[in-house]
Amino acid sequence: MPLSENMHVLLIWSIVLLKLKMFHRVRPSLFFEQLGELGLLSFKTFKNIFKKPWEKKIFIQQLEEVGVRSFPVVSLTAAFVGLVFGLQTYVGFHRYVGPGSEAYGGPIISLGLSKEFIPILVGLMVSGRVGSAMAAEIGTMKITEQIDALFSLGADPNRYLVVPRMLACFIMLPCLTLYGDILGIGAGYFYNVFIMGVNRFIYLKNTLLYLELWDVISGLIKAAAFGIIIAIIGCWQGLRAEGGAEGVGRATTRAVVYSSISILLVNFFLSKVLPTRLG
């Protein structure tokens, strides 16, 4: 990466750190302490993935919780984003390129949705639905000594609580994103072809010609990264909850805020790092 680009990335990080500090009025030492805590939790969780016993029952429960139960919210989000994106590309092409050019909206809708919008929106939706639930559940377990009880009964709380949640998010976020891609692209197609009367053959031909498999895969890679972020931050906030119901509430809010910010940040860096073919 050239020096100017490095400086650019450094500048963005500095702004983000400064903003976080301003918003949450945290001492820099506390900020780095929390970053260290998060790093340690992530390290321990990745290390524990390969250790037996595997918590299969909890893992399957989490697959259902993260994946199956998120289908309605992902369906609604993807469908309406696809529709509105279809609408705006139609207007854009009609206005700036001219009537008849609207069929070129297909690749733009597909590329924009599969690479950026669907992974981000699925990430944000799941962070609101699942990340907050993880923080609340684990936070409640923490303040009622259930996590201490787990330890005293021979279960490693990290292996029992964090690993299955992290793996479930890691697997289900790409699945939800792929589903959202199909639904979103389908909604864009529906709007253009069935509502606005765009030629379906040209629309489909353009879409298939310009959309590459890698575009979809890179979106899925992002979604997997967002899954890890949502689970680790949700569990981390739950595990550090203290002070009764108020503490659990605070942990829940923080889990959503921190994971949403992290998703947006990481998305930018992944968009830069993951290769994109221009021509």
Place this chain on the structure above:
Amino acid sequence: MIRIVGLHKSFGLNRVLQGLNLKIEHGETLVVIGQSGSGKSVLIKHLIGLLKPDKGEIFIDGIEITRMKDDELRKITRKFGMLFQGAALFDSMTVAQNVGFGLERYTGYPAEKIEKLVKESLAKVGLQGVEGLMPHELSGGMKKRVGLARAIAYKPEIILYDEPSTGIDPIRADAINDLINMMKKELKVTSVVITHDMVSSYKVADRMAMLYEGRIIEIGNPEEIKSSKNPVVQQFIHGKAEGPIENW
């Protein structure tokens, strides 16, 4: 036997344990008394490895546990059963799943055997037909009893009781005291009871230890504690507001 040597623990600026020394003999019931916030729960959480001390050592049957890694420590925690203050039942599991949890982890017995042992443990604490209930369907006293059934299910050698009589009425508290004595008699376990309830203390204790300002300031059998010359002990056991212990 449990031996604690020079245990120190601080949380920020709050120095909770300040060089605590204590020895607990095999098969005895030791009651640790002290004010709320004096560090009694912190002490038993160190015994089971839930907290790591800043300084000091803990020996369980001659093995030093404070520097052990979690996986090694798990072999030691197998010796312990713990009854938590609020019972700490897993609220997403039924009573049977709660009681069988430690059995599954520590023994790996087949499901049928676990089911049988769960019923036996529940019967020991006087509960029958509650296996399918969820924790929110139980009263405070029942929760404690299920918590105790869970702690004894895998036949630990040492049982730790964190405020066993707190939050329940005096009659149920007395029933819990009877259970503690029964566990000692039937299972021949070593018991460490943390409490500030003097009625319970006198009923279950072989020996009592008073924790004050991070150290054990007095230890002896209930009669020796009652006749202690230490004004701090006297103020505490008689529950007087005036004396050397600060009220707030």
